[in-house]
Amino acid sequence: MPSSNPTSDLQGLRVAILALDGFEQAELTEPRKALQQAGADTRVISQKPGQIQGFNHDKPADKVPVDLTLEQARPEDFDAVLLPGGVMNADTLRTSRPAQQFVQAMQRDGKPFAIICHAAWLLVSAGLVKGRRLTSWPSLADDLSNAGADWVDEQVVRDGNWVSSRKPADIPAFNEALLAMFSEHRQDAHSTT
Incomplete structure (x- = not known):
């Protein structure tokens, strides 16, 4: 049974955050903050060392x-x-063979995914969306449907080890759903060891 106190549920959980220049600021920083407050260890993974540039829609941020x-x-x-x-982030990341291989390996192991906005493009290019139910920024609906996904226009969609949301306004619900799913996964992993 999940704990009602998420602050300790994710202690030591290691979360990979895949992002490049052009990521949507709030879609990285807000879920990351929620994960860290719950005890998770988050790591930003990108193509090059240094820093990546966030955006608030089309304006540079942090x-x-x-x-x-x-x-x-x-x-x-x-x-x-x-x-x-973030359009620029997702459009470039989807063409990265190492990023595709990373998510393919994570999916093979049944690890949980939290996907928001344009991020689903990487999963399309990695060949992972066929038969999955998810949401995204509305302009990805055709791409996802054409790749075999069941696209729906909902604030948060949970499908197995995936939770997805559409946009920054969905972040509070997205954070709640991803914390719950990551916590369930952690408990399942501990119960099998």
């Missing part, structure tokens, strides 16, 4: 330090993945 490059990051070192949106 830069975020990169913890590991995609070449350095090993899926087996992580328990879950957070994919923030």
Whole structure:
């Protein structure tokens, strides 16, 4: 039974955050803050070391330090993945073979995914959405449907080890859903060891 106090549920859970320049600021920083407050260890993984540039829609926002490059990051070192949106971020990330391989490995192991806004593009390019039910920014509906997904226009969608949301306004519900799912996954993993 899930704990009613999420502050300790995710203690030590290792979450990979895949993002590049052009990520939507709130879609990385707000879920990350919620995860860290619940005890998770989050790492920003990008193509190059240094910092990545966030955006508030089309206006530059803050830069975020990169913890590991995609070449350095090993899926087996992580328990879950957070994919923030942002058009520029997602459009470039989807073409990255190391990013595709990373999420494919995480999915093979049944690890939980939190996906928001344009981030689902990476999962389309990685061949992971067929038969999955999810939501995204509305302009991705055709891409997801054409790739075999069941796209729905809802604030939060939970499908197995995936939770998805549409946009920054959905973040409070997205955070609640991802914390619950990550906590369930952690409890399931502990009950099998």
